[in-house]
Amino acid sequence: MKKFPKFRIGRRAGMLAAIAAVLCAVALLAQVPALFAQVSGTPDAPPQPPLTAQQTQPLNPKLPTVFIAGDSTARNKEDLGWGDHLAHYFDTSRINVANRARAGRSSRTFLKEGAWAAMLQQMKPGDFVLIQFGHNDGGDLGGAKPRGTLKGIGDETKDVTLPDGSKETVRTFGAYIRQYIADTRAKGATPILLTLTVRNVWTNGRIERDMGYDAYLRQIAAVEHVQLADMGTLAADAFESLGQEKTALLFPIDHTHTSSVGAELNAAMVTIALRGLKDTALPGYLNEKGKTVTLQSAVAASQEQQASRSRGTQAANAAGQTTLLVDVDHRATVSLDGEWHTIVDPYGSGLYGFHNALRTDGYFMNAPQENNGRVTEYNFATSPTLKVPGDWNTQRASLMYYEGSVWYERDFDYRAKAHTRVFLHIGAANYRGYVWVNAKKVCQHEGGFTPFDCEVTDAVREGKNFAVIAVDDTRLADGVPTLQTDWWNYGGLTRDVSLVEVPEQFVDDYDLHLQRGSITANGGGRIDGWVHVEGAKAGTPVEVDIPEAKLSAKGETGADGRAAIHIEAEKLSLWSPENPHLYKVTIQSGADSLQDDIGFRTIEVSGTKILLNGKPIFLRGVCIHGERPYTGGRVSSEKDAQTLLGWAHELGANYVRLAHYPHDQRMTRLADKMGILVWSEIPVYWAVEFDNPEVLAKAQQQLHEMIRRDRDKASVILWSIANETPNNPARTKFLTTLAGNAHELDPTRLVTAALLVRTQGNTKIVDDPLGAALDVIGANEYIGWYEHKPEDADNTVWQIAYQKPMIMSEFGGAAKAGMHGSISTRWTEEMQAEIYRHQIVMFNKIPQLRGLSAWALVDFRSPRRVLPGIQDGYNRKGLISDQGVKKKAFFVLQKAYTEKTVGKAE
Numbered sequence: 001m002k003k004f005p006k007f008r009i010g011r012r013a014g015m016l017a018a019i020a021a022v023l024c025a026v027a028l029l030a031q032v033p034a035l036f037a038q039v040s041g042t043p044d045a046p047p048q049p050p051l052t053a054q055q056t057q058p059l060n061p062k063l064p065t066v067f068i069a070g071d072s073t074a075r076n077k078e079d080l081g082w083g084d085h086l087a088h089y090f091d092t093s094r095i096n097v098a099n100r101a102r103a104g105r106s107s108r109t110f111l112k113e114g115a116w117a118a119m120l121q122q123m124k125p126g127d128f129v130l131i132q133f134g135h136n137d138g139g140d141l142g143g144a145k146p147r148g149t150l151k152g153i154g155d156e157t158k159d160v161t162l163p164d165g166s167k168e169t170v171r172t173f174g175a176y177i178r179q180y181i182a183d184t185r186a187k188g189a190t191p192i193l194l195t196l197t198v199r200n201v202w203t204n205g206r207i208e209r210d211m212g213y214d215a216y217l218r219q220i221a222a223v224e225h226v227q228l229a230d231m232g233t234l235a236a237d238a239f240e241s242l243g244q245e246k247t248a249l250l251f252p253i254d255h256t257h258t259s260s261v262g263a264e265l266n267a268a269m270v271t272i273a274l275r276g277l278k279d280t281a282l283p284g285y286l287n288e289k290g291k292t293v294t295l296q297s298a299v300a301a302s303q304e305q306q307a308s309r310s311r312g313t314q315a316a317n318a319a320g321q322t323t324l325l326v327d328v329d330h331r332a333t334v335s336l337d338g339e340w341h342t343i344v345d346p347y348g349s350g351l352y353g354f355h356n357a358l359r360t361d362g363y364f365m366n367a368p369q370e371n372n373g374r375v376t377e378y379n380f381a382t383s384p385t386l387k388v389p390g391d392w393n394t395q396r397a398s399l400m401y402y403e404g405s406v407w408y409e410r411d412f413d414y415r416a417k418a419h420t421r422v423f424l425h426i427g428a429a430n431y432r433g434y435v436w437v438n439a440k441k442v443c444q445h446e447g448g449f450t451p452f453d454c455e456v457t458d459a460v461r462e463g464k465n466f467a468v469i470a471v472d473d474t475r476l477a478d479g480v481p482t483l484q485t486d487w488w489n490y491g492g493l494t495r496d497v498s499l500v501e502v503p504e505q506f507v508d509d510y511d512l513h514l515q516r517g518s519i520t521a522n523g524g525g526r527i528d529g530w531v532h533v534e535g536a537k538a539g540t541p542v543e544v545d546i547p548e549a550k551l552s553a554k555g556e557t558g559a560d561g562r563a564a565i566h567i568e569a570e571k572l573s574l575w576s577p578e579n580p581h582l583y584k585v586t587i588q589s590g591a592d593s594l595q596d597d598i599g600f601r602t603i604e605v606s607g608t609k610i611l612l613n614g615k616p617i618f619l620r621g622v623c624i625h626g627e628r629p630y631t632g633g634r635v636s637s638e639k640d641a642q643t644l645l646g647w648a649h650e651l652g653a654n655y656v657r658l659a660h661y662p663h664d665q666r667m668t669r670l671a672d673k674m675g676i677l678v679w680s681e682i683p684v685y686w687a688v689e690f691d692n693p694e695v696l697a698k699a700q701q702q703l704h705e706m707i708r709r710d711r712d713k714a715s716v717i718l719w720s721i722a723n724e725t726p727n728n729p730a731r732t733k734f735l736t737t738l739a740g741n742a743h744e745l746d747p748t749r750l751v752t753a754a755l756l757v758r759t760q761g762n763t764k765i766v767d768d769p770l771g772a773a774l775d776v777i778g779a780n781e782y783i784g785w786y787e788h789k790p791e792d793a794d795n796t797v798w799q800i801a802y803q804k805p806m807i808m809s810e811f812g813g814a815a816k817a818g819m820h821g822s823i824s825t826r827w828t829e830e831m832q833a834e835i836y837r838h839q840i841v842m843f844n845k846i847p848q849l850r851g852l853s854a855w856a857l858v859d860f861r862s863p864r865r866v867l868p869g870i871q872d873g874y875n876r877k878g879l880i881s882d883q884g885v886k887k888k889a890f891f892v893l894q895k896a897y898t899e900k901t902v903g904k905a906e
C-alpha cells in the first residue's frame with residue numbers, strides 16, 4: 001500500500017535533516033567538554049535573557065499578582081522556563097502573572113543582585129509569591145562563580161573572598177529562603193514554596209527526584225508554616241510516564257534546561273500542585289484550563305507538541321502551518337467554490353521527475369505553455385474541471401474507485417487592503433492537502449474531515465492570482481482512519497473553499513457556555529467563557545453583546561491573548577429539542593467584529609442519568625453517515641443537510657450520531673436550529689496503530705479541530721473518541737489519553753466512545769476498561785443479524801460494569817428496499833423490521849440505558865459490501881434506501897419514538 005507519496009517532499013526533507021544533523025553534531029562536538037562537565041554538577045548558567053514583553057508590561061494595580069522568584073528553569077530566553085508558560089493556566093483578567101525569575105541565580109545571588117528588592121517594590125497586600133531555588137545553590141561559595149549557599153536551614157554563616165577581593169558572609173540555603181518568606185509576609189502577600197523541577201538524570205529506569213534541596217524546603221515549610229507545592233514529584237511522574245527516550249527530547253541542551261514543550265509541561269505540573277493547596281485563595285484564580293489540566297492530559301499535550309515540532313523541522317512543513325478560524329461561515333468571505341481545473345496524477349509526476357528527484361518546476365508553478373523554450377507537459381487551463389465542494393469519485397465515472405492524488409487549480413482576483421491579514425479557508429480535503437498560492441507553498445494538512453486555514457497574506461498579490469491544491473486520499477496504515485473502514489473513501493476538496501480577510505488583530509477562537517449548576521428557578525444562569533484575540537497585546541478590550549437578552553460583558557486580554565467572560569443572566573430561553581432557541585451574539589475587539597448564533601444549555605451526567613438543563617433526558621436517535629442522499633458522494637450543501645436531518649426529525653429522533661468523522665458544519669448548524677442533539681466523532685475507527693505516538697498526535701489534532709470548530713454549537717453534547725476498537729493495553733492507553741484531551745479542551749460536554757461488548761450465551765457484558773475514562777458508555781450490538789436470532793434479544797441480559805449512562809450506539813440489521821419475504825429471510829424488509837421489534841423489547845429491560853442510535857438512517861456506499869444484486873457496493877442497514885425509500889423498519893422505530901414507548905430518562 002503506497003504512502004502518499006508522490007507529494008512526500010520526503011527526499012529533500014531527508015537531505016535537509018541530514019545537513020542539520022551534521023551541523024548540530026559539529027556544534028555539539030565543540031561543546032563536548034562543557035556538556036560532560038555539567039553531568040555531575042550544576043550546569044553553567046545561560047546568559048541572562050532580556051525581559052520578555054510579558055515581563056515588561058505594567059502590572060494592573062487593581063488586580064492581585066502572582067510573582068515568580070526563581071532561576072533559569074523558571075525563566076530562560078523567550079519561552080524555555082516554566083514561568084513563561086504559567087499565565088496559560090490563570091485567568092489573567094483577574095490576576096497578574098509576573099515572572100521575575102532570573103537565569104543562573106541562586107537564593108543568595110537573587111537577593112544580592114537586587115532582583116528580590118525590585119520585586120518587593122511592586123509587591124502589595126493580597127499578592128502571591130512562588131519561590132523556587134536550589135538548582136544553583138550547590139555552586140562555589142567563592143571562586144569564579146560565587147553563587148553557592150551553605151547546606152542546611154540553620155543560622156550558620158561563612159565568610160568568603162570573592163574574585164574581586166571583597167568579602168561576603170554566606171548564609172545557609174534555608175536562611176535565604178526564610179528571609180524571602182518573612183519579607184513577603186511583611187508586605188501582606190502570601191509566600192508559597194515550590195519543590196525543584198527535576199533534571200534529566202536517570203538511574204535504573206527512574207528519574208532523579210531530588211537534588212538534595214527538596215528536603216530543606218519541606219523542613220522550612222513545616223517550621224515557617226508556609227504552603228509547599230510539590231511540583232517536582234508531579235514532574236518526575238510525568239517524565240517517567242513519557243519514558244527516558246521521549247523525556248530526552250524535552251531536554252535538548254543539557255540535563256536541567258528544557259525546551260519550550262518541556263517548560264509547558266513543567267508549568268502544568270506547577271498548576272496541578274498549586275491546585276492541591278489548602279488555605280490559599282490562589283487556585284481560585286485558575287482559568288478553565290488550569291482547573292481541568294491533569295498530569296495525563298499535560299503529558300499527552302507535550303507529546304502532541306513534540307510530534308508537531310518534530311514534523312515542523314522537516315522541509316515538508318517549512319512552507320507554513322495551518323490554523324483554524326472559528327465561525328468562518330459567519331464572516332464575510334470570498335467564495336472560491338465552483339469549477340476548478342484538475343489533473344489526475346497517480347504517479348506523482350507533478351512533483352517528482354523521472355529519476356524521482358524533487359521538481360522545482362512542478363504543477364504548483366502553473367507554468368505557461370511558452371516557458372522560455374522549455375516543454376511544459378501539463379496545462380491546467382485546458383484540463384477538465386471538478387466542482388468544489390465535491391468529491392471526485394461521483395463527479396467522474398473513471399474516478400469512482402480512484403485513490404491517489406489529484407491537483408486542483410483556480411484563478412482568482414484580489415484587491416489588497418491595508419492592515420488586513422488574508423487566509424485561505426478549506427472546509428475539508430480528504431485525506432491530505434498541500435496548498436500553493438502563486439507558486440508559493442503556504443501550508444499542508446492531514447485529516448480528511450476537519451477544516452483548516454492557511455495564511456496567504458504574503459502570497460496573494462494585487463490583481464490576478466492562482467491557487468493550486470494537491471489532494472491525496474491514499475489510505476495509510478498510520479493514518480486516522482487507517483486502511484480498513486466501512487465507508488467510501490471519497491477524495492477531493494469535499495467542503496467549501498474561500499478567502500477570509502481579517503484585521504491584523506482578530507478574534508480567532510472563543511467559548512461561551514452556560515455554566516453547569518448555575519440554572520436558577522426562573523431560567524437564569526451564568527454564562528462563562530473566553531475570547532481569544534490573535535495578535536493582541538495584554539489589555540486589549542473585548543466586548544460580548546447578546547441584545548435579545550439585554551446582556552453584555554467586557555473583558556481584557558491577558559498575556560495569552562484570552563479575555564475571560566462572565567455574564568449573570570436573570571432569564572434565558574434555554575436551548576433544548578423542544579425549544580431550540582438561538583441568540584444572536586456579537587463579539588467585538590478593536591476592528592474585528594463577529595456574530596454567532598448560540599444556544600445556551602447545560603449537559604451533564606448524574607449517576608446513570610443524562611441531564612439536559614438539569615433534567616433527565618432519553619436520547620431517541622439514529623446514526624448518519626455524511627453521504628449525499630440520492631446521488632451519493634459527500635454531503636456538501638444546505639439541501640443535503642436538510643434532507644438527512646429532516647428524515648431524522650420525521651423518524652421522531654431528538655438526537656443523531658454523526659458517524660464516524662466530523663460532518664460538514666452545515667449539519668451541526670442545522671441541528672442547532674432544529675433542536676436535534678448530536679454525537680460528534682473522530683475517525684479512530686477499528687484498529688489504528690495504537691502503539692504509534694505519531695498516530696496519537698494525528699488523532700489529537702483531529703479531536704482539537706473538531707472541538708474547536710463546533711465548541712459553540714448547542715446541539716453537540718457528546719464528543720466521541722473511537723468506534724469498535726480492539727480491547728488491549730495500548731488501545732486503552734491511547735484512548736484514555738484522548739478522553740483526557742477532550743475533557744481538557746471542552747470540560748462542558750460529555751465524552752463517549754462506541755465500544756464492542758462481550759457475549760456469553762444470552763448475556764451481554766460491558767466491561768471494557770476504557771469505560772472508566774468515559775462519561776457515557778456507548779455499546780454496539782447486532783443481535784438478530786450478526787449473532788443469534790431476532791427473538792433472542794427478548795431474553796438477553798446486560799451486565800454493565802459501570803454505573804454510568806449507556807447509549808446503544810449501534811443496532812439493527814440489513815434489508816434491500818423493495819425486497820420482501822418472511823421475517824426469517826435475510827435481506828428482506830420484514831426481517832429487518834422484526835429485528836427492531838425485538839430490540840425494543842430488550843431496550844426496555846436495561847435500567848441504565850439512556851439513548852439509542854439505530855444503524856443507520858440511510859444506506860451508504862462501502863467497498864466492503866459486494867454481494868451482487870443486494871448490496872452492490874452499499875451497506876444496506878439503512879432505515880431508508882439511498883434513493884429515499886423508507887423501509888418497514890423505519891415505521892417500527894418511528895412508532896416507538898413518537899409514542900415514547902422505548903427507553904426511560906431515569
